[in-house]
Amino acid sequence: METSENLVLKLNELLEGYRFYKKRFDSLLREFRELENPKFVLIDFEYFNEARLHLLNKKKMNYIRNQDFAKAAEYGNFEKECQNYIDIKAEYGISRSMFFFEKEYLFYFHFGNAKNGKKVSEYFKIFQLNSLP
DSSP states (O other): OOOHHHHHHHHHHHHHSSSOOHHHHHHHHHHHHHHHOOEEEEEETTTSSHHHHHHHHHHHHHHHHTTOHHHHHHHHHHHHHHHHHHHHHHHHTOOSOEEEEETTEEEEEEOSOSTTHHHHHHHHHHHHHHTOO
16 A cells, blocks of 8 residues: 555646546555545635735725725635645745645645646546545
């Protein structure tokens, strides 16, 4: 049986492979589940980025100027969530799409900069939904 470290390496290799092998990817995730039974977490850094943070802040400030404080608070919450993801990225020095296993979590950090990253992200979302109890 594979180690969790080996499985993470193989998953990361699939990200940069010539093409995306869905059956192989599915097999590795299932093997990982049998070995560690992790919680699967997708963090989309392509979505939660500095440009989005700036846009959210701009919208929040616009609602404040228009005295729509409920909407401003809503966008303030979105802004905080986005900032949290940006802080995670900076704190851990994450700059590329990759899988990472920590304790009971298998993370997929998506940046949109891996050859098969988009396909992996879409597939990972489906796999994550199907693995819910």
